[in-house]
Amino acid sequence: MMQKNLLDLQRVAKSFTASDGQARVILDKVDFQLKEGEIVALLGKSGSGKSTLLRIMAGLISADHGEVKYREREINQPVSGIAMVFQSFALFPWLTVQQNVELGLEAQGVPQAERTVRADSVLELIGLSGFGGALPRELSGGMKQRVGIARALVTNPDVLLMDEAFSALDVLTGETLRNDMLELWEERKIPTKGILIVSHNIEEAVMMADRIVLLTSDPGTVRCEIPVDLPRPRDPDSPEVRALIDEVYGLMTMRAQSDSHPESAARHLGYRLPETTISRIEGILDMLAEAPFLGRADLPELAEEAELSDEDLFPTYEALSMLGLASLEKGDILLTALGQQYVHAEQSLKQDIFGQQCLTHVPLVAHIRRELEREPSGSVAEQPVLDLLQEFLKEKEAKRVLEVAIEWGRYGEVYEYDYHTGRLTLPGSAED
Incomplete structure (x- = not known):
């Protein structure tokens, strides 16, 4: 028997107007279906528009283009069959647990x-039996999220949308709540016909979902779908689960074809540089070089050893790959020969290697260096560089990308930067 579509999105696009008045495309030509009886996980890096897509499905915001349907009816406002659970709990602190849970029913006139x-x-x-009279401030994080889930479930939703619902919780609490939700689902104790989870936690997605959808970034489009044909409950240490986790890690760390073929010079220079620091890059390199990894690590194991989330580590993996210090292969990260040399080098050689790799592989750093070499004074203001980035990126993101380029370039002694004047200069260059 063919499963019916609960949600059906066809060629959905969404843009926002930045402070400079230019439209920034967040989602582009997204096709997606959520069918009856399935849990789907939506994964993507920063800038993929995951939360925006979820809010479009919930009817909280509208798409600019395309069709968004719930049970073949167009969604243009919140509908009673769809409920949402937020990462931030979103509880009213002055209301009791009971009153917070009843809010949706009250809005429906029950x-x-x-x-x-x-x-x-x-x-x-x-x-949460017996906690109805408590105020949110009296509850732990896990209990607050249970209230958020109860508030969604009390309306008997057909579709449950969960936006990073477990990410604000500690690992054990999040795992417990996740397992409780799966038990309610498997034993049909809730009327919900389909669940969509937005997450940055790959293991969580593999443990929960029947299907994983990966989004690209800038703009968000569907890169691929991975079926999860494993019976629940799933053992996180089983070879099948570990292999699937590795596969998803491999796909998540692989740059999309659109990233390597920029549409314009501005896009090329304004590529979303990874949001990581020199200290984190070197920390991961040092961990990779030492026991137990000795140059090669399984990405989930490295995350556990580093005590950092996938969301924190993905930008560092991307930076290491971009700079040629490590390579990514089917869920593993490997030190390159250059990475090995870098780890064991003296500080001055480390900086020289870093600078050369930036000039070779980071177009924005190379562009700034070229502009400095063209100027007789060996100095340029940062504002024209920022203006160029804002042809493609939002103002806030353009500033962040420039900050990363400045940090990387300064560390590699490609150029210097004066935080008081906002000017970039060639190393050793003196202004009149």
Whole structure:
């Protein structure tokens, strides 16, 4: 029997107007379906528009182009069959747990007596029986998120949208809540027909989902879909689960074809440089070079050893790959010969290697250096560089990218930067 589509998105696009008045494309030509009886995980790096897409599905914002349908009806405002759970809990601090849970029912005009019965029932279901009179400040993070989930479930939603719902919790609490949700789903204790999870946690996606959808960034488009044909409950240490986690890591760390074929000079220079620091880059290099990894590490194991999330580490992996200090291969990261040389080099040689790799592989750093060499004074203001970046990036993102380029260029002694005047100069160059 063919599964019916709960959600059906066709060629969805969304742009926002930046402070400079230019439109920035967040999502472009997104096709997506959520079918009855499935859990889907949506993964993507920063800038992929995951949360924007979720809010379009929830009817909180509208798409600029394309079709967004729930059970073949167009979505242009919040609909009663779709409920959402937020990362930030989004509880009203002055209301009790009971009152927070009843809010959705009150908005639907459900009588008080029925609201009380339904709220009591879902609080018991979610493990919060007896906490109805408590205020949010009296609860732990895990309990607050249970309230958020109860508030969504009390409306008996057809579709449950979960936006990073477990990411604000510690690992053990998040895992417990995730397992409780899967138990409710598998035992059909909730009426929900489909769940869509936005996450940055690859293991979470593999443990929960029937299908994983990967989005590219700038703009967000569907890169690929990975079916997860493993029965639940899943053992996180089983070879099948570990292999799938490695596969998804490999796909997540692979640059999209659109990234390597920029559409314009501005896009080429304004490529979203990874949001990482020199200290984190060198910290990961040092970890890779030492036991137990000795030059090669499984990405999930490295994340565990570093005690950092996938979201924190992906930019560092990207930076290492971009600079030719490490390579990424099917969920593993390997030190290159240059990376090995870098780890064991004296500080001055490290900086020389870093600078040369920036000039070779980071177009923005090379562009700044060329502009400095063209100027008789060996000095340029940062503003024209920022203006160039803003032809493609939002103002805030353009500033961040320039900050990364300045940090990398200064460390590699490609150029110097004066934070008081906002000017870039050639090393050793003196202004009149």
